[in-house]
Every structure is written in structure tokens, then in C-alpha cells.
Amino acid sequence: MTHPLRATCALSAEAYRQLRLKAIFDCGKWDPQIGDVSTLCPFALQMDEATCRQLGDWSRRMASEVTEAEVELLDRPPLLGELGLPRAVSRLLRRRRGPLSPAAARVMRFDFHPTLEGWRITESNTDVPGGYLEAGAISRLMAEQLGEGAFTDDPADRLAAAIGRALADAGRSGGHVAVLHATAYTDDVQVARHLAAYLTRHGMRSTLASPAHLHWREGRARLCAAVGGGAVDLVLRFFPGEWLSNLPRHCGWSQCLVGGRTPLSNPGWTLVSQSKRFPLIWPRLRSTLPTWAALMPETRDPRDVPRRDRHAWVYKPALGRVGEGVTVHGVSSERQWRRRLRKAWLWHGAWAAQRRLTSLPLATPLGPMHACIGVYTVDGEPAGIYGRVSPRPLIDDKAMDVAVLLDRPKAAVVPAAPARSPGPAVTIQERN
Amino acid sequence: MEMDGRAIYEIWAPAGCPWADWVKPVLFGEMRTMTADDTGRPDPVPELRLPWLRRAKDDAALVVNLPGVEAMYVALYLAQAGFRPVPLYNTHRATNAAIDVDPIVDRLFFGTNNLRQAALPLDAPPAFILDAKRTFTGQTLSPGVFDNRWLVFPQDFPSASHLKEHGRRQVILVQRHAVVQDDLAHVLLRWQRGGLGVHLLRLGKVETPQPLTVRKPSFFRQAWHRTFASIGFRRNAAGGFGGRVPEPSSGGSGFG
Numbered sequence: 001m002t003h004p005l006r007a008t009c010a011l012s013a014e015a016y017r018q019l020r021l022k023a024i025f026d027c028g029k030w031d032p033q034i035g036d037v038s039t040l041c042p043f044a045l046q047m048d049e050a051t052c053r054q055l056g057d058w059s060r061r062m063a064s065e066v067t068e069a070e071v072e073l074l075d076r077p078p079l080l081g082e083l084g085l086p087r088a089v090s091r092l093l094r095r096r097r098g099p100l101s102p103a104a105a106r107v108m109r110f111d112f113h114p115t116l117e118g119w120r121i122t123e124s125n126t127d128v129p130g131g132y133l134e135a136g137a138i139s140r141l142m143a144e145q146l147g148e149g150a151f152t153d154d155p156a157d158r159l160a161a162a163i164g165r166a167l168a169d170a171g172r173s174g175g176h177v178a179v180l181h182a183t184a185y186t187d188d189v190q191v192a193r194h195l196a197a198y199l200t201r202h203g204m205r206s207t208l209a210s211p212a213h214l215h216w217r218e219g220r221a222r223l224c225a226a227v228g229g230g231a232v233d234l235v236l237r238f239f240p241g242e243w244l245s246n247l248p249r250h251c252g253w254s255q256c257l258v259g260g261r262t263p264l265s266n267p268g269w270t271l272v273s274q275s276k277r278f279p280l281i282w283p284r285l286r287s288t289l290p291t292w293a294a295l296m297p298e299t300r301d302p303r304d305v306p307r308r309d310r311h312a313w314v315y316k317p318a319l320g321r322v323g324e325g326v327t328v329h330g331v332s333s334e335r336q337w338r339r340r341l342r343k344a345w346l347w348h349g350a351w352a353a354q355r356r357l358t359s360l361p362l363a364t365p366l367g368p369m370h371a372c373i374g375v376y377t378v379d380g381e382p383a384g385i386y387g388r389v390s391p392r393p394l395i396d397d398k399a400m401d402v403a404v405l406l407d408r409p410k411a412a413v414v415p416a417a418p419a420r421s422p423g424p425a426v427t428i429q430e431r432n
Numbered sequence: 433m434e435m436d437g438r439a440i441y442e443i444w445a446p447a448g449c450p451w452a453d454w455v456k457p458v459l460f461g462e463m464r465t466m467t468a469d470d471t472g473r474p475d476p477v478p479e480l481r482l483p484w485l486r487r488a489k490d491d492a493a494l495v496v497n498l499p500g501v502e503a504m505y506v507a508l509y510l511a512q513a514g515f516r517p518v519p520l521y522n523t524h525r526a527t528n529a530a531i532d533v534d535p536i537v538d539r540l541f542f543g544t545n546n547l548r549q550a551a552l553p554l555d556a557p558p559a560f561i562l563d564a565k566r567t568f569t570g571q572t573l574s575p576g577v578f579d580n581r582w583l584v585f586p587q588d589f590p591s592a593s594h595l596k597e598h599g600r601r602q603v604i605l606v607q608r609h610a611v612v613q614d615d616l617a618h619v620l621l622r623w624q625r626g627g628l629g630v631h632l633l634r635l636g637k638v639e640t641p642q643p644l645t646v647r648k649p650s651f652f653r654q655a656w657h658r659t660f661a662s663i664g665f666r667r668n669a670a671g672g673f674g675g676r677v678p679e680p681s682s683g684g685s686g687f688g
């Protein structure tokens with residue numbers, strides 16, 4: 001079987017050092033080192049245009065399917081209780097009296113893996129996807145440094161453009177956007193600043209803020225006086241939905257989900273599809289998610305996995321991020337495996353079990369690596385790629401960020417394929 | 433010759449130095465350009481009596497955990513003594529911030545001159561530099577203060593294996609207090625379990641490092657320790673971690 005991806009040669013040590021410095025000082029990446037791992041990959045991955053279009057097409061379909069499913073799910077309170085959401089969030093959504101807070105410029109990311117069974121997704125990031133810096137500015141740097149392969153698309157630029165359009169449609173061109181983030185973490189601050197820079201480029205005014213900076217008055221968001229005050233026309237949320245309920249109630253965090261009138265990218269109710277337990281309720285929805293079902297491995301409640309088959313499943317916290325808590329037999333340590341398996345069984349309502357896939361490693365200058373290709377969509381259209389590689393078949397915080405480029409000479413950005421009605425899935429063409 | 437933040441960073445994290453990758457770049461990105469007037473003005477270095485330093489250079493890594501700018505002054509002293517300072521400040525500037533990082537930025541800026549004068553070999557042993565006031569614990573944030581507190585995590589440091597590969601067999605924590613802050617305890621315990629000796633030197637209290645047995649902190653090795661740390665902060669701060677504490681006079685129904 002031919003691997004659908006190819007690794008380029010690695011940069012020389014000096015070229016890599018220069019890339020790292022540019023990533024830090026030109027692109028604003030402040031976390032190029034995690035433990036002993038340098039997170040910037042010294043080589044890039046390349047894929048052909050057909051593969052890129054296929055992944056984009058699947059992502060477009062999945063974005064459409066999940067949007068429809070969310071609408072139905074949010075109107076069926078009993079199902080919301082099965083997703084493993086934080087208690088306060090679950091209660092708020094199940095008992096809501098007001099309308100859901102409006103969405104604008106909806107952004108998602110679907111994480112694909114090349115496997116023996118073909119391309120598969122193991123999760124989606126429909127709440128607060130990350131990787132903007134790496135997918136955009138740094139991948140562009142890598143393409144320039146390598147001199148081969150073409151940069152695809154910049155998700156931060158596409159998101160900012162979409163926000164600009166949303167404001168223009170609402171008669172608020174050049175409006176004020178609050179970029180909500182966890183100010184204590186510099187790795188989140190760097191992303192917030194990056195997004196703010198793109199908003200400025202697209203003619204909008206932005207303020208970096210924590211959720212605690214917002215006042216909500218009759219559903220309209222305003223910034224508190226100490227941060228400059230003023231009405232906010234849109235909230236760009238780079239703050240995980242499951243953290244919102246940890247904030248003091250007087251912050252008005254609930255209005256990021258219910259009752260707010262200021263549009264959000266993304267509103268907090270997108271947590272419902274972010275949950276790894278989301279597939280468990282599909283059979284009970286009227287909406288169908290055929291592309292999701294075809295690409296995502298079977299998902300069960302951990303207690304529904306027969307004991308004899310435990311090793312054939314991966315156990316994940318319902319709302320884990322960056323591979324946190326993901327437990328794979330033979331990859332996680334024996335101690336971690338036993339401890340987390342016990343947790344997954346005891347607190348099964350906050351965990352999900354996913355049938356294990358066989359990741360297809362590819363040869364790289366650093367030895368065999370497992371790849372994860374995250375495809376963004378903005379308002380349902382493909383909008384860039386965030387790549388990660390790991391020597392283990394588990395993409396966690398120790399994975400390296402890798403540029404994913406198109407397999408052709410440097411040229412213009414590949415235009416996004418026009419939207420078309422759903423049709424039969426096209427299988428990937430094998431590379432010669 | 434003018435030097436921007438990137439050039440200054442390259443002096444603190446020179447190519448070929450085994451510790452360079454851990455120097456936190458955030459504050460260097462927020463520096464002004466160093467001009468000819470700034471060069472040749474090394475910072476004054478404190479007079480310290482640390483007779484154990486010479487022996488420690490052979491096989492120790494240091495962790496300097498002192499409040500505010502004091503850590504930087506000790507760092508510059510250690511540079512003179514042959515240790516390479518590795519600043520780990522993982523915070524950023526803000527107006528009216530809980531942690532005033534401007535003096536630290538100034539010391540990093542002017543300390544560049546000290547570092548150049550020290551002409552340390554690339555493989556000089558490391559001294560990881562922290563602000564002991566980073567978590568601002570036990571104090572109430574005043575209204576209007578911007579909360580830019582921060583924590584350290586094991587992934588901010590090299591592993592025990594990496595330290596041992598570069599000849600470090602022990603770690604000496606240099607601080608004023610006997611109690612080890614919880615976030616740092618996670619780091620030290622991992623090193624201890626990785627086979628490194630851990631010692632404590634209470635600056636101004638004792639003259640030689642003493643063996644330290646690090647107690648297991650809360651949620652040790654929990655994958656979500658990092659998330660929990662943020663949750664804990666959010667519950668403690670009146671305005672939420674990272675947020676401004678509301679001013680009583682500003683009104684606003686959003687704050688109840």
C-alpha cells in the first residue's frame with residue numbers, strides 16, 4: 001500500500017535554527033519546546049492535490065452534517081446529559097429558557113490519519129480548534145525555506161475574513177472583536193495575538209480579553225472599563241468551552257452559550273459535538289452523519305466494551321484535548337493503562353471507547369512517524385491544514401508540528417473547491 | 433551595533449548550547465532594540481558567598497527560584513561564576529499587571545552585556561531562572577489589576593535523562609524559603625524519580641546545599657494537572673484567572 005503522504009528532506013541544522021528563530025520572532029510562536037522535544041518539525045509532509053481535495057471534500061460534508069445534528073441535539077435535552085459535559089454546562093443547555101447564543105464564522109478542524117483501512121478521523125475539534133500559527137504562518141515559512149511544495153491556506157486569515165463578512169452582513173463593518181483567551185497561558189496568548197493581527201489586517205478592531213473582562217447586559221457583550229470598555233460586536237473565543245463553567249458566575253459565562261445576543265465564533269454550545277461521546281447518540285438522532293460514520297471508528301461507552309476485547313479499543317476522556325488522557329494499550333505505560341481503564345469504567349459517563357485503528361507510519365528523516373492531518377473548515381469550507389507527527393501512534397502534546405504542503409512546485413494557493421451537493425464518497429487515489 | 437529582541441535572545445540562547453532550546457522567548461519578543469548607548473553597560477552584580485559553587489559546576493544544575501528581579505541579579509552572578517542562566521519566564525507584559533515583569537525585562541536586556549562579558553563556554557552548566565512570585569499566592573488581587581500569573585510545568589524543563597546525558601547528576605534549588613512551591617515540586621519530584629539528587633540551598637540562611645526529599649504534590653503526574661492548575665486559579669481569583677478584578681465603582685450588572 002502506498003502511503004498518501006511523503007516526507008521532504010530535513011532542513012540543515014543551521015536552516016532549522018533560522019526557521020525556529022523566525023517562528024518565534026516573526027510569527028510569534030513562543031512554545032517551540034515541550035520537555036525534550038522541539039515541536040517544530042525539520043521537514044514537511046507533502047500530499048498531492050487529489051488527496052488534498054478529498055480531505056477537503058470530506059471535511060466540508062462533515063461540517064455540514066454536524067451543524068445539522070447540533071441543531072437537533074440541542075433541542076433534545078435528554079440526549080445532552082449523555083455527552084459527559086461539565087455539569088453546569090449540561091444543566092444550562094438542558095434547562096435553557098432563552099435562545100442559544102448566535103454563531104458567526106463557525107470554525108472546526110477534522111483530524112485525519114492515514115491507516116491500513118484508509119483515511120480515518122479519530123476526532124473533530126468543533127469547539128476551539130488550535131494550530132493556527134503552525135498551519136498558517138509557520139507552514140508558509142517552511143515552504144519558503146524548503147523551496148519545494150506549495151503552501152495551501154491560512155486558517156487564521158480565512159477566519160478573520162469570515163468574521164469581517166459576518167460583521168459587514170450585520171451592518172458593522174470594521175467592528176470591534178473581543179478575542180477571548182486564557183491569559184495565564186502564553187501558548188494561548190500567542191494564538192490570541194496572532195488572530196488579533198489578522199483581524200486588524202482585515203480592517204477590524206480587536207481587544208485581547210479573558211472571559212472575566214466581559215460584561216453582559218441584556219445579552220450584549222461589553223468590555224469592562226479597565227480593559228478599555230466599549231461595546232463588542234463579536235466574540236472570537238479561543239477559550240475551551242469546558243473551562244467556561246469554572247469561571248465565577250458573575251462573569252456571565254453562560255451567555256457564551258445561552259441568552260447572548262452578541263455573535264460568537266464559536267458559541268459555547270459547540271461543546272456538544274466536541275465531546276468524544278457525540279457518536280454514541282447518533283443512532284437516536286433523526287439527522288444522519290454518513291461521512292462521519294464512514295470515517296470515524298466505532299465508538300462505545302467504555303462499559304459496553306467486552307472485557308476480552310479491551311486491548312482493541314482506545315479510551316478517551318469525553319472532553320480531553322491534545323491527546324490528554326488518551327489510553328492505548330501497548331503505547332501508554334502499563335500503569336497508565338490500568339489506572340485510566342479503571343477510571344473509564346468507573347466514570348464511564350465522562351469517557352468514550354473508540355475502536356483502535358492501525359496507523360500507517362511513513363518514512364521520514366527522523367525515522368518512521370505517524371501523521372495527523374487536521375483540516376480546518378470556516379463556515380463549512382476547507383480553510384487550511386495543521387499537521388502533526390509522532391514516533392508513536394498517539395498524537396499528544398509531545399507530537400511535532402509539521403507543515404503540510406502540496407506536492408508541486410511553489411505556485412499560487414490552491415483555490416478552495418466550490419461547494420457542491422453531497423455525492424458518493426470518492427476513494428483516495430493511490431500514489432504511483 | 434543595534435540588537436533587537438531576537439539578537440538579544442541569541443546571546444541568552446546561543447547556537448550549540450545544550451540548554452538554549454529551553455530559554456523562554458516571550459519576554460525577548462517584547463524588548464526594545466538595544467542601541468550603542470545600551471551596550472557596555474553591564475548590570476551591577478551582587479556580592480554573594482557561595483563557596484559550594486565551584487564543586488557544583490562539576491555535576492549540578494541549578495534552579496534559582498527568587499522573587500522578582502532578585503533572581504536575575506543572582507543569575508548574573510552565577511554567569512560570572514561559570515553557570516549559564518536559562519531564563520524560564522513564561523509570562524508577558526500587560527498594563528497594571530499582577531506580576532510586574534518590566535524590571536525583569538530590563539535585567540534580561542542589560543544583563544546581555546554581563547553575559548557577553550562572561551564569555552561562557554557553550555557547555556557551561558545551567559542555572560534555570562524563575563520568579564518565585566509567579567503565582568502570587570496568598571494575596572488578593574486589587575481591583576483593576578491584570579492577572580498575568582503563571583506556573584511552571586515539567587515540560588518547561590529538560591528531563592532527568594537529558595540532564596544526565598550532559599553530566600548533571602544533581603539539581604540544587606536556590607531559594608529563600610524551606611517550602612517548595614507546588615508547581616516546582618512536580619518538576620523536582622520527576623527529576624528525583626529520574627535518578628537525580630535534589631538539594632536545597634536557602635539563600636541567606638545556610639551556606640551549603642542540603643539534601644531535599646520532595647514530597648509528592650497534589651495530582652502528581654495527572655495528565656490534567658495543567659488544566660486543574662488553571663481551574664484552581666480561576667476559583668481563587670475574584671475576576672477569574674487572567675481577568676481584571678472588577679473595580680467597585682465601575683458598576684456594570686455583568687459583575688453582579
